[in-house]
Every structure is written in C-alpha cells, then in structure tokens.
Amino acid sequence: MSDLRSAAEAWLAQDPDPGTRAELRDVLDAGDERALADRFGSRLEFGTAGLRGEMGAGPNRMNRVTVMRAAAGLAATLPAGSHVIVGFDARHGSERFAGDTAAVLAGAGHTVEVFAEPVPTPVLAHAVRTSRAAAGVMVTASHNPPRDNGYKVYWRDGAQIVPPRDAEISAAIDAVGRVDELPLGTSWEVRADLTPYLDAVAGLRLGDARDVSIVYTPMHGVGSDVLHAAFASAGFPAPVVVPEQADPDPDFPTVAFPNPEEPGALDLALALAAERNADLVIANDPDADRCAVAVPTPSGWRPLTGDEVGGLLAEHVLRHTSGDDRLVVTTIVSSSLLGKIARAHGVRFAESLTGFKWIMKAGTRADRLVFGYEEALGYSVGDDRGVPVGDKDGVSAALAVAALAAEARRDGRTLLDLLDDQARRYGLHATAQVSVRVQDVSRIAAAMARLRTDTPAELGGRAVESFDDLAAPSNGLPPTDGVRFHLSGGARVVIRPSGTEPKLKCYLEVVMPTADDRARAEVALAALREDVSALIS
Structure with a gap:
C-alpha cells in the first residue's frame, strides 16, 4: 500500500484541479485503502x-x-x-x-x-x-x-x-x-x-417528400440546435421537442441512463408523441451520434431495433443512388439482412468488426461507401457523393429517417409496412440483445474464457452447427475478443465484451420465412435469451 500512497502523493503534486486534489487528500487522510487501490x-x-x-x-x-x-x-x-x-x-x-x-x-x-x-x-x-x-x-x-x-x-x-x-x-x-x-x-x-456540416447533411439527396410530424428528444444532450437547423435547411417541419429533455444537462435527470436503447429512456417522447398523434419519434443520445426511432402501432408505440432501422435506411439509400461501385457495410454483430439487401440491389457488401472506426475502413479504394450501420443505433448515411461524415451521425440519420417516413406517408404507407415488405422479400430477420452489467470486470474475462473452453451443443433448442473464436483472424477481419455461434435454421449468437462499458453483450438473431412469423420469432428469441443468459451468468 505504500507504493499506492506514494503514487497518490506524486499525483497530488502535479494535479492542477483543486476539486480532485481535495478528493484525493480526503481518501489519503481517511486511510481508505480500497478507494486508493481503485x-x-x-x-x-x-x-x-x-x-x-x-x-x-x-x-x-x-x-x-x-x-x-x-x-x-x-x-x-x-x-x-x-x-x-x-x-x-x-x-x-x-x-x-x-x-x-x-x-x-x-x-x-x-x-x-x-x-x-x-x-x-x-x-x-x-x-x-x-x-x-x-x-x-x-x-x-x-x-x-x-x-x-x-x-x-x-x-x-x-x-x-x-x-x-x-x-x-x-x-x-x-x-x-x-x-x-x-x-x-x-x-x-x-x-x-457549423455551416459546412449543416450544408453537407441537409443536402443529402435522398428524396423530396417532407410531410411528416415528428417528436424529438436530444436526451439532455447537445443535438437539438444542430438537428433543428439541419431540418430547417432541408425543408422539413420543425420537430416537437420533449420539453423536459430539451436543454443540455450533464446530470440527465429524467433518465436512469442517457441511452435511447435503455428501457424507459424514450418514455417521455412516446407519451408526447401519443398526445400529439405524431408519425414518428426520433431520439439522439447526448452527443448526437446515435439515432433511435419509434413508430405508432394499433397497440401503442414501438421502438424499432437498430437492425430494423438499418435495413430500412439501406434500401432507402439504395433506391436514391446508383452505380455498381456502391458499398454498404455493417458489423459482425448486426443482422445478416444487409448482405441480402446488397445482393438484391447488385451492390457491394462488407462486414467489419464492431464500431464505426472499422465500418469506415471496410471495402477497397474502388468502393464508394453510401451506407454503413451498426445495430447499436449508429448510422452513416450518404448519397451518390458518398457519406459526408466519417463516423456514425445521429443528425443525418434523423434526416434520412424523416425522408423515408415522409415518402412512405405520401404513398399511404408506414415504416411498419416497409418492414413487412422486407420480410416478404428477404425473410424475417428478428434480433435481440442480452447485456450483463458487472461491478467486477474480471467476471467478463472469466465468462469469455469459459465460452471458449466449454462450448454448448445447443442454444434455444437449436443445435450449434459451428463456433467461431473471433480472437483468431478470419475472413479478412482483425482479431477481436468475441465468440460466434451459428445455429440450425439460420439463427446466430455473438457474445463480446462492450468496448465502452463494463458489460458483456450478446447479440441474437433468428430468421423466419415470412412477415407473418413475428410471433414465432419472438418465441424463438425468448428461448435463445433464456439459454444465453444462463450461459453467461
């Protein structure tokens, strides 16, 4: 412990921040060895x-x-x-x-x-x-x-x-x-x-339909002013903003986690959308690089998964672009649907490791990236000029979703109708996640080691047909800490540690023949979720 105290004293001597100096002095004076070691x-x-x-x-x-x-x-x-x-x-x-x-x-x-x-x-x-x-x-x-x-x-x-x-x-x-x-x-x-950015994203050539009503939340973050300026520049009606979440607030007082994927994070937006009879809910995370979408159904509002939005945006972009050098990219944990969409449209497709840093590096110099996405609500949307931003962008994604919804509305249809169209063309690709947040991060390494040495023969009532240890380079991908199970019937499970939080994340996918199989798909996902949860606990 004397080494830790010496390191802390050396830190105090150089720290320019009176707040953290006072915090550390309190730890030292209290002799709190656990806090010092942490x-x-x-x-x-x-x-x-x-x-x-x-x-x-x-x-x-x-x-x-x-x-x-x-x-x-x-x-x-x-x-x-x-x-x-x-x-x-x-x-x-x-x-x-x-x-x-x-x-x-x-x-x-x-x-x-x-x-x-x-x-x-x-x-x-x-x-x-x-x-x-x-x-x-x-x-x-x-x-x-x-x-x-x-x-x-x-x-x-x-x-x-x-x-x-x-x-x-x-x-x-x-x-x-x-x-x-x-x-x-x-x-x-x-x-x-900010004009160069606004010109780039508001000028995306992805259709001219604009009649759509949207409720929007920036989740106490910094997206609202930029998104409103982009919508105005592109000719869209101004979204109605959730007032309790409109202004930046680093304490994020209305949500347990400021992540639109988390249960309850969209509750205020969904309530306001129901009250306003809106066509769409759009949410950004606090730094506005992610975009969440929810739509009305006969039984209430339903958030779309990142894979559902990714599939819809991919076809929207491909309908409004041309050229066989177009490239679409997604990650190894996202739905397998995008590969089928790419083949149907005669464009190039690539898989990358998780994270937009890898999506942006996919393909070759001969490829023109027009769309990339990851299931965690991240999208890079482009047009015939390519993508304007070299990372995921929740503002341009919101514009593209608004254009897609307005186009569907003009045709008397909804995003749910478009999802059914895709299921009829490509099969129903249903996805879900299981995440385990831990206090002791050593549990994550232990779980990954166990998965590699004690591979299950069956998950969710489906036989494990093959197993990939993603720590070994494969299919041109760099090694990464993850495992992938290919199951009978086209199902798949990928498990990896989160790159940003103390979590173990599991990505589930089942593929059914038609759009009428949604209930069966939910049952299959529930069975997978139960077995995978037991596997990583």
Missing part, C-alpha cells in the same frame, strides 16, 4: 476509441491530469506543426478538458482550433475530415452515465483511430512526465461556424 491500482486504457471512464482523481479516472497526459501523447505522435481540431459536449468537465487539450497541443507547437460551444460528435468528425486537419479530439462519454467522461481521437480521414495508431499514442502517453512541467499554449483559434 484509483491507483490500474489506469484507464487508451483503446481504439480513446479514453472513457468515471470522473475523479487518479490514473483510473477521467480528470485533468489524465486528459493532459493523453493530449501530450497525441501531440508527440503528430508531425511538427500539425492542425488539430477539438470539440466537446455538455458533460461535467468537458469544456475544461477541451481547454487543457488545446493548451497542451499548442504548447507542443501544433495549430489548434476549439469549437466555441458544445457540439455533437459528428460535427467534430466532419470538421476534421473536411478541414484536412491532422487529427481531432472529441471530449465526450456519449451515452454513458452522468459520472463518466471520455476522450475520442480522430485521424486525418475524420474517422476514429484504429490499431496500430492507438498503440503508438498509448506508448507516447506512457512516456509523458509530470503534467505541471508540460509547456502550455495560451491561445488558439475558436471555431464557431
């Missing part, structure tokens, strides 16, 4: 999406020292005099972390721009790509709980970094000394113009 026994790992974790003192927390070290590591890997753009959301500490990042980068001799106000993550990603910046930093924890913050790094293509870039930056972070000895810049450019 903060100093490990550190936040700089992964392929950067950093993300709970706010507080120590290397295993998000704080000013952690952020300054990350900025210094990034600065050391860039060519001299590089241009870097920094954005931030409205979470606790985000603006301060953005300022610290700018000071460290400027002190290292780089040219820095910082957005004047909190912005959605896709705005930063677009700015990096179109400004020909060497890199970008977005301070956000996306949809994580209020106590968390994070640090995403983008490269010159406007996409999140992938290996080996992350390892290079991580090694450079390890070489950083005391942050109070870093040279700090005192000035940088302020970026305020």
